[in-house]
Amino acid sequence: MSTPASNDEVAVIQTSQGDLVLEFWPDVAPNTVENFKKLARQGFYDGTAFHRIVRGFMIQGGDPLTKDPSMEARWGTGDPGYKLKAEFNPRSHQRGVISMARSANPDSAGSQFFICLGDASFLDRQYTAFGRLIRGDDVLGRLGDVPTRSAGGGEKSRPVERQQVSSVRIVERSSLA
Numbered sequence: 001m002s003t004p005a006s007n008d009e010v011a012v013i014q015t016s017q018g019d020l021v022l023e024f025w026p027d028v029a030p031n032t033v034e035n036f037k038k039l040a041r042q043g044f045y046d047g048t049a050f051h052r053i054v055r056g057f058m059i060q061g062g063d064p065l066t067k068d069p070s071m072e073a074r075w076g077t078g079d080p081g082y083k084l085k086a087e088f089n090p091r092s093h094q095r096g097v098i099s100m101a102r103s104a105n106p107d108s109a110g111s112q113f114f115i116c117l118g119d120a121s122f123l124d125r126q127y128t129a130f131g132r133l134i135r136g137d138d139v140l141g142r143l144g145d146v147p148t149r150s151a152g153g154g155e156k157s158r159p160v161e162r163q164q165v166s167s168v169r170i171v172e173r174s175s176l177a
Contacts, residue, residue, distance in 0.1 A: 021135035028089035029130035079110030096133030
């Protein structure tokens, strides 16, 4: 049995548009929360990018392949070398909710995540929502509004300019200014 995640910790995602601060929902997705924290503490997300941005829907990041621009054709396929069991829960996918990206297999999430830009409740109970934005809604808006181009496959979701994730730090909520 795993130790319950502390709800006193938050994630600070430093991006090229500013900082996003997210709280976690360990009560509904404890393993997903612990995995995200572990990867963040290892520096896994540092130097990655938001490689998929769909205006009005979501921004997606967490792919280690985005650290290397020469790997762009494979962006969206990277993972930490393992997959997580889904923790579908009743939390609704609304603006600011962070959830795990995955393939058609429900248990295929690893490191990639997305943050909703609006109501995406059609994803409820099909993707693992594990936290929500508590600071930086303006930053989320700027990220969601960046110009995009075709990413191949026809979807116009690849940012024209790199949307960098400089770092993801796990800090005590009380340390926020």
